[in-house]
Amino acid sequence: MSTKRAVERTRNLTRRLLKARPSEQRDAAMRKVILQIPRGEVATYSQVAAAAGYPFYHRQVVQLLRKSGDALPWQRVVGAGGVIRLKREMAHDQRLRLEMEGVRFRGKRIAMEDHQHVFRTWKIRS
């Protein structure tokens, strides 16, 4: 369809104009935000992205978490509504880690009323 072409066109144009904006800076901002999440609390991918100053970049948060390994408290970043998005073993692993930190679940999802971390962006510093 044409919308797909339009998207592709816009994307390539953007790439050319921004000359591949340093993902370094983006990653650093996101890392900083993720490290703000305390034990026993969680935040969603999109919340992390927004708090880092990159709304709509929730997918990049995933990429960052994947390549960062255990350098970041990855278990504290979850899907919207408090749902664990990993597959198979990893999903189970994340749940265990969270429960170990005191995070409680209601069925399949995290009890967000008790564990949702609210970013105070004005306090995020390097």
Next chain:
DNA sequence: ATCCTGACCCAAG
């Protein structure tokens, strides 16, 4: 240039 793929999100049905 195009296609595909995610640890995504959300409004609809």
Next chain:
DNA sequence: GCTTGGGCCAGGA
């Protein structure tokens, strides 16, 4: 509740 389509984004093939 659950499924689906459309919207998002960069990186790799």
